[in-house]
Structures are given as structure tokens and as C-alpha cells.
Amino acid sequence: MLKVRDVPSSLWATAVFRWAGARSAIVTVDGRRPVLVTAGSITCGRLFLRCKTIPIEVGAGKNGSLVLGERVFINTGATVVANHSIVVGDDCLIGDLVAIFDSDHHPMEPSRPTRIAPVRLGANVWVGRSATILPGVTIGDHAVIAAGSIVTGDVPARTLMAGVPARPIRTLDIPDGWRRW
Numbered sequence: 001m002l003k004v005r006d007v008p009s010s011l012w013a014t015a016v017f018r019w020a021g022a023r024s025a026i027v028t029v030d031g032r033r034p035v036l037v038t039a040g041s042i043t044c045g046r047l048f049l050r051c052k053t054i055p056i057e058v059g060a061g062k063n064g065s066l067v068l069g070e071r072v073f074i075n076t077g078a079t080v081v082a083n084h085s086i087v088v089g090d091d092c093l094i095g096d097l098v099a100i101f102d103s104d105h106h107p108m109e110p111s112r113p114t115r116i117a118p119v120r121l122g123a124n125v126w127v128g129r130s131a132t133i134l135p136g137v138t139i140g141d142h143a144v145i146a147a148g149s150i151v152t153g154d155v156p157a158r159t160l161m162a163g164v165p166a167r168p169i170r171t172l173d174i175p176d177g178w179r180r181w
Contacts, residue, residue: 013049017042037081040064045090048073054097057081064102069123073181074098084135085118091179092121095129095147102135122157124179131166142174 040060054077064082069090117136128147140157
């Protein structure tokens with residue numbers, strides 16, 4: 001008799017992702033089981049979740065759509081939950097404690113509605129530890145977001161961004177087809 005606690009977390013995560021609609025997902029989990037939000041639409045390719053000390057929160061809320069490309073890596077404690085639309089391109093690296101938001105979740109004042117806008121990360125994007133990406137942001141291919149940055153606006157391809165709010169530091173010399181891992 002097979003007990004749930006005996007099922008490898010990768011098998012469990014793949015099954016849950018597929019149950020949530022991510023039919024092609026192959027999910028590998030290193031460490032704790034992630035917190036999966038499965039009320040919306042999830043589509044993903046091969047995904048690696050590293051949850052050694054803090055679980056990852058990933059998925060889609062009601063009416064939300066999360067699309068994760070091939071060979072996406074998400075590190076410990078990251079939050080990637082779509083309430084509207086989040087798209088993460090192929091070969092992206094999401095550092096520990098990163099937060100990617102497509103909604104402010106609550107209004108800040110009565111005269112302004114809650115901000116909801118899609119977020120898109122291009123291919124081969126690296127988001128460093130504790131960075132925050134806010135609603136409406138598009139990050140171009142091969143960009144790097146430095147640790148601790150807060151991204152409030154679009155990021156051009158092949159650009160290193162850092163700071164609060166994040167600003168361009170320099171252009172990166174990255175050829176097409178190159179992957180960080």
C-alpha cells in the first residue's frame with residue numbers, strides 16, 4: 001500500500017500540476033512541497049522548484065493564468081501566483097524570496113481601484129534574491145534583475161537592472177541562444 005507521505009514530492013507536484021491543467025508539466029522538487037494555488041489556469045514545461053528551507057508559492061488564483069516556459073528554476077521562498085496573467089519565458093531563473101505580482105491585491109485608497117496588469121518575463125531572465133516585480137511589468141530576453149530590486153516599469157532586453165525602484169545599470173553582451181544554466 002502506497003501512502004501519500006511515501007510519494008516523492010516530484011511525483012506529487014507533477015500530478016498536482018497536471019490535475020490543475022498543466023498537462024505537459026514535469027515538475028522536479030528539491031526539498032519541501034510547494035504551496036500550489038490551483039484555482040486558475042496553469043501551463044508549464046519542465047520546472048525545477050528548490051524548496052529547501054521555505055516552501056515556494058506558485059500557481060493561479062481564480063480567473064488567473066500562469067504560464068511557465070521550459071527549464072524554469074524557482075528558488076526557496078519565491079511567490080509566483082497569477083491573479084490575472086503571469087508569463088515566465090524559457091530558461092528563467094527566479095531567486096529565493098522573489099515576489100512576482102500581477103495585482104496589488106487590495107486598493108490603497110477608496111478613490112483608486114486595485115491595480116491588475118499582466119507580467120511577462122522573456123527568455124533567459126535571471127531575477128536575483130528578494131527582488132519584487134510589480135503589476136504591468138514586461139522584462140525583455142536575457143535581462144538580469146539584481147537582488148533586492150523593485151521593478152516598477154518595463155525592462156529592455158539584455159539589461160542589468162538594480163535598485164529601488166530598479167534602474168538600468170548597463171547593457172549585457174549576451175548572444176542569442178545562450179543560456180545561464
